[in-house]
Amino acid sequence: MKIPDKGLKKEDVLKALKSYKGQDPDWKSGRVLGYIYYPGDKAQDVIDEAYTMYLTENALDPSTFPSTLRLENEVVGMVAHLLRGDENVVGNFTSGGTESLILAVKTARDYARTTRPHIREPEMVLPVTAHASFYKAAHYLNVKPVITPVHDDSFLADVDAMRDAITDNTILLVGSAPGYAHGVVDPISEIAKLAQEKDLLCHVDGCVGGIHLSYMRKLGIRVPEFDFTVPGVTSISADLHKYGYAAKGASVVLYKNKELRKHQIFACSRWTGYTVINAAVTSSKTAGPMAAAWAVMSYIGDEGYMKIVREVMEATQIVIDGINRIDGLQVLGEPNMCMFSFASTSQKINVYRLADALKTKGWFLQPQFKRANSPANLHISMNRSTVHQAKTFLKVFEDTIEELKHEEVDDKTKELQAELEKLSIKFDDETFFKLAGMAGVTGTELPDKMETINQIMEVLPYDVSEWILIEYLNNLMIPGEK
Ligand SMILES: Cc1ncc(COP(=O)(O)O)c(C=O)c1O
Numbered sequence: 001m002k003i004p005d006k007g008l009k010k011e012d013v014l015k016a017l018k019s020y021k022g023q024d025p026d027w028k029s030g031r032v033l034g035y036i037y038y039p040g041d042k043a044q045d046v047i048d049e050a051y052t053m054y055l056t057e058n059a060l061d062p063s064t065f066p067s068t069l070r071l072e073n074e075v076v077g078m079v080a081h082l083l084r085g086d087e088n089v090v091g092n093f094t095s096g097g098t099e100s101l102i103l104a105v106k107t108a109r110d111y112a113r114t115t116r117p118h119i120r121e122p123e124m125v126l127p128v129t130a131h132a133s134f135y136k137a138a139h140y141l142n143v144k145p146v147i148t149p150v151h152d153d154s155f156l157a158d159v160d161a162m163r164d165a166i167t168d169n170t171i172l173l174v175g176s177a178p179g180y181a182h183g184v185v186d187p188i189s190e191i192a193k194l195a196q197e198k199d200l201l202c203h204v205d206g207c208v209g210g211i212h213l214s215y216m217r218k219l220g221i222r223v224p225e226f227d228f229t230v231p232g233v234t235s236i237s238a239d240l241h242k243y244g245y246a247a248k249g250a251s252v253v254l255y256k257n258k259e260l261r262k263h264q265i266f267a268c269s270r271w272t273g274y275t276v277i278n279a280a281v282t283s284s285k286t287a288g289p290m291a292a293a294w295a296v297m298s299y300i301g302d303e304g305y306m307k308i309v310r311e312v313m314e315a316t317q318i319v320i321d322g323i324n325r326i327d328g329l330q331v332l333g334e335p336n337m338c339m340f341s342f343a344s345t346s347q348k349i350n351v352y353r354l355a356d357a358l359k360t361k362g363w364f365l366q367p368q369f370k371r372a373n374s375p376a377n378l379h380i381s382m383n384r385s386t387v388h389q390a391k392t393f394l395k396v397f398e399d400t401i402e403e404l405k406h407e408e409v410d411d412k413t414k415e416l417q418a419e420l421e422k423l424s425i426k427f428d429d430e431t432f433f434k435l436a437g438m439a440g441v442t443g444t445e446l447p448d449k450m451e452t453i454n455q456i457m458e459v460l461p462y463d464v465s466e467w468i469l470i471e472y473l474n475n476l477m478i479p480g481e482k
Contacts (some may be wrong), residue, residue, distance in 0.1 A: 001480055030388060030389040031386075032386075033363065033386060034364060034366045035364075038384060039300065040385070050296075051288040054068075056286070057287040059285045075252065075297070076090070079238050080254055083254065085228040085254060089256060092261075093289075094251045094281070095249050095251065095282060096248070097133060098136060100239070101137050104203045105203075106141055106264060120169075122169055122171045123170050125165045125174065126147055126174045127179070144169075146167075148165050150372070154184065155184050157175055157186040163194055166194075172200060172201045173203075175203075176206075177209045177226035178336050180208055181377075182333045182340065183209075183333075184336055188224065188230055188233065189224075202233050203235045203236070204227070204235070204237075205237055207238060209337055210239070211238055215308075216309055219310060221313065237253045240252065240296075243383070245296055247292040249289035250293040265277065311387050313338060316338040316340070318394070322398075329343070332374065339381040341378060341380070342377055348404075350451065352376065357400050366380075367450060369457065376454075429471075432471045436472065439452050439456045441472070
């Protein structure tokens with residue numbers, strides 16, 4: 001691929017882009033039960049206009065673009081108010097949950113550098129259900145993740161195990177509200193109390209749930225305590241591009257006070273160029289997502305969010321009840337909001353095969369591997385744009401289960417496991433292509449069916465499966481014609 005010699009006509013450029021989209025699922029149909037959080041066409045118009053209005057303003061430098069500072073402070077203020085922070089709470093706008101979590105971990109690390117300088121190898125204690133972004137933060141920032149178990153069946157953090165995992169090097173305790181995998185809110189009050197007792201920081205990952213749970217609370221629906229009213233909580237992340245229904249590229253990370261937040265900020269005045277002061281990871285950045293987040297929150301308003309949350313919760317209950325009624329399937333734990341997972345309790349239903357079969361009918365569910373005490377499962381996140389599909393989904397779902405029950409079950413997992421045991425895993429190209437071949441992947445294409453790949457990945461040691469994933473992406477992301 002190269003830049004065309006002569007520029008194309010606008011219509012041709014846009015036509016080409018539109019045709020690329022043909023490869024993607026029709027998410028507006030409400031059949032993509034994850035990834036998408038769509039507020040509806042009217043709110044989306046507001047988002048689109050606000051986004052493009054601020055697309056070119058550079059939020060790198062509020063002294064040149066003061067409106068971006070105002071937007072950021074107002075967006076942060078709205079979320080801090082929702083999460084019941086007091087007047088000392090401060091925060092920043094980030095590009096998403098991952099950036100918010102990286103910043104929360106960096107802040108904890110650098111706070112510890114000042115307050116407990118003897119710590120050379122900082123550690124954070126994470127329930128195994130904490131999001132993968134914490135591992136990324138650990139990887140980037142050289143903080144050791146110390147993983148603790150969650151309780152059987154409830155998948156809630158085991159706070160006694162967290163207590164046992166604390167060492168002299170611990171700088172941070174983490175809880176999720178909720179964890180993505182099962183949609184259950186950790187016992188934040190207990191985790192935060194433990195943090196207070198041990199004089200540690202406590203981050204609540206409210207990336208996916210911060211906004212939705214707060215509106216559930218406002219509606220009078222029982223929600224475990226998780227926000228700034230919980231003593232001991234020192235920071236919270238909340239994504240606007242999930243259940244805030246903002247355009248992607250929008251999250252906030254909030255701190256109990258400025259004293260803590262200052263450890264997040266980076267400044268550089270020692271190079272030959274312009275002075276850099278960044279509150280977040282990115283430097284030059286469009287103010288579009290910030291303006292769009294400001295716009296959608298202002299447009300929907302508390303009443304609008306409460307209406308959305310009520311409808312989404314009703315639809316979620318319909319889907320959960322419908323799945324639990326199916327013999328051989330069970331929703332895991334007791335989900336607190338509109339996201340949950342279900343596993344198979346019968347030999348007859350292979351969830352990975354079920355996900356593939358549903359995908360051929362245009363429905364997207366996310367497979368999640370068997371990890372710790374969590375069995376292989378499929379994840380569903382409901383949102384405003386899937387509400388109207390709840391009943392249709394259940395019908396298609398039940399039909400698909402029936403069809404699969406009559407299919408010949410050839411369980412490849414055991415066969416593959418035996419093969420894998422024979423294979424001495426060396427981290428080289430030959431092994432990669434052999435494993436990829438066993439899974440039915442050429443190594444350079446996006447696969448259609450994921451069942452076998454998921455089965456292989458599930459049984460491999462983590463370092464091997466992560467190595468394969470890296471090799472795979474490295475082979476897939478090659479510039480050129482596709
Ligand atoms: C609980 C939780 N934390 C963090 C993240 C990461 O967010 P992002 O994908 O916006 O980086 C997610 C994403 O789903 C999440 O559910």
